[in-house]
Amino acid sequence: MRTPELDWTHGESTLLVITCARCGNHWYLPQVHCPVCGSVNSDATPAAGGGLCVAVTRLHVTADGQDAPVRLALVELDEGPVVMGRVHDADLAPGDRAHVDFRLDGPNGVLVPSFAKEMPQKGSVS
Known part of the structure; x- marks a missing residue:
């Protein structure tokens, strides 16, 4: 997993959506592995809100x-x-x-x- 951008849990006014590079699953709140396929390859992007x-x-x-x-x-x-x-x-x-x-x-x-x-x-x- 790439180092995620900072979100509200670190005092920044943003929600981050994490996307798995292998299966395309989207989830909220950073974690090391994709909850669907277990991949460690993911990207964090700010949600529109x-x-x-x-x-x-x-x-x-x-x-x-x-x-x-x-x-x-x-x-x-x-x-x-x-x-x-x-x-x-x-x-x-x-x-x-x-x-x-x-x-x-x-x-x-x-x-x-x-x-x-x-x-x-x-x-x-x-």
Whole structure:
């Protein structure tokens, strides 16, 4: 695996999609081997950040005991992988187009992905 670019887990405002050079599988969060074929040959590319919201839930108790409730979403990125992140838009629901933003969160101000409903572009039909 090539040395990946830095992503939000290293304080950068980006999601990385990893693509296997052997089988073409796409996944999220770097790991040494492709989860499908086991190859170590892969490339990391920044995701555009858009996708389809497939689930939204609310946590009423958090590990640090602060800022409850917290809304989380699963979003299938346009590049394929499904990612989890916070929700900062009360209108985001399953079936909506979503877009990622990155926000500081928690007592230590850690950068995390956070999703909102994607606004339709002018002139498009929704």
